[in-house]
Amino acid sequence: MAWYRRLNLLTLLLCFVVIVFGAYVRLSDAGLGCPDWPGCYGHLTIPQADHEVATAQERFPERPVEAPKAWKEMIHRYIASTLGLLIVALAFGATRLRDPARPRVLPWLMVGLVVFQGILGMWTVTWQLKPLAVTGHLLGGMSTFALLLWLYLSVRRLGAATTDDAPLRELRSERHLAFALQREAAQDATAGRPPRLRLFAGAALALLVIQIFLGGWTSTNYAALACPDFPTCHGSFWPETDVPTAFTLWHGLGINYEYGILDARARVTIHHFHRVGALVVALTLTLLGVWLLRRGAGRWRALGIAVLAALALQLSIGIGVVVLQLPLWLAAAHNAGAAILVAVLVTLNHHAWARSET
Numbered sequence: 001m002a003w004y005r006r007l008n009l010l011t012l013l014l015c016f017v018v019i020v021f022g023a024y025v026r027l028s029d030a031g032l033g034c035p036d037w038p039g040c041y042g043h044l045t046i047p048q049a050d051h052e053v054a055t056a057q058e059r060f061p062e063r064p065v066e067a068p069k070a071w072k073e074m075i076h077r078y079i080a081s082t083l084g085l086l087i088v089a090l091a092f093g094a095t096r097l098r099d100p101a102r103p104r105v106l107p108w109l110m111v112g113l114v115v116f117q118g119i120l121g122m123w124t125v126t127w128q129l130k131p132l133a134v135t136g137h138l139l140g141g142m143s144t145f146a147l148l149l150w151l152y153l154s155v156r157r158l159g160a161a162t163t164d165d166a167p168l169r170e171l172r173s174e175r176h177l178a179f180a181l182q183r184e185a186a187q188d189a190t191a192g193r194p195p196r197l198r199l200f201a202g203a204a205l206a207l208l209v210i211q212i213f214l215g216g217w218t219s220t221n222y223a224a225l226a227c228p229d230f231p232t233c234h235g236s237f238w239p240e241t242d243v244p245t246a247f248t249l250w251h252g253l254g255i256n257y258e259y260g261i262l263d264a265r266a267r268v269t270i271h272h273f274h275r276v277g278a279l280v281v282a283l284t285l286t287l288l289g290v291w292l293l294r295r296g297a298g299r300w301r302a303l304g305i306a307v308l309a310a311l312a313l314q315l316s317i318g319i320g321v322v323v324l325q326l327p328l329w330l331a332a333a334h335n336a337g338a339a340i341l342v343a344v345l346v347t348l349n350h351h352a353w354a355r356s357e358t
Helices: 002-027 050-059 067-094 105-126 131-164 174-189 197-220 264-295 299-323 328-352
Strands: none
Touching: 002 067, 002 131, 002 197, 002 328, 067 105, 067 131, 105 131, 131 197, 131 328, 197 264, 197 328, 264 299, 299 328
């Protein structure tokens, strides 16, 4: 089990890197640095020789070769491909574990998700940065990160229980042992769990998913600076909006969405709704964190502190993005902050939903 946990942790950390680096690629306008997929101008690397560049220009006359942008895009693809291979290794590795309580379905579910992520990555390029595809790609990356963390927490708890009960393993059948270990681990995980925590934690995670969609929709429609002031938007707390245009998901194919196609009012609408979503999530997570501090103990208090700390970090980054006018490093850090919030809430939900006898 130890080698599997280490592989799981490595994959989890690499997934975090892919999320942050993918945001950096998009925010540095390198999403179409390679106009084809899976190669780059028909190559597995960046065309560099004069004849390669000339051939690339003949095939894609509308997209001149920009090596810095192309390298960013291809490095992201290399890392993402490595992540996919590690997830496949996790799925096959799970079949090698002898523990009868080993994860069976989740690793293969992640394989299906990473395949779909590859398709979304292809559509991101072939549909020329269509916001629906790019935002879906972001949500898929966050979902992969969440599932990898859930798997890691499950395997770690199972491995700890197995180590603690080694003498018992010699006295009971394998099936009975697995049941006993799961039962004892679940009892430990849920000790002192505040009532109604499952509902509260699940609702908070659902709201965060909606807010991540709004954040992705803001970024992919180039609306991050549509409201240049804070806390108001063009001097108003509720600016003029155009909701139908702002949230039209499908504008058709054959359109280049680089730098956006929406007018100023639609972009203001998207940005404004992202701020409203941030306010709702901030209030919810603040209540959740304070509630855990007041009603929980031990692990639950620690998770309450983690919720409040991750929220404070993300709010600070988000405000800084607007006030400092979207510096690239801070905008990429905003995605990292979202992933940290996902990690905290997934951890909280994992412990909250662990089986117990009560």
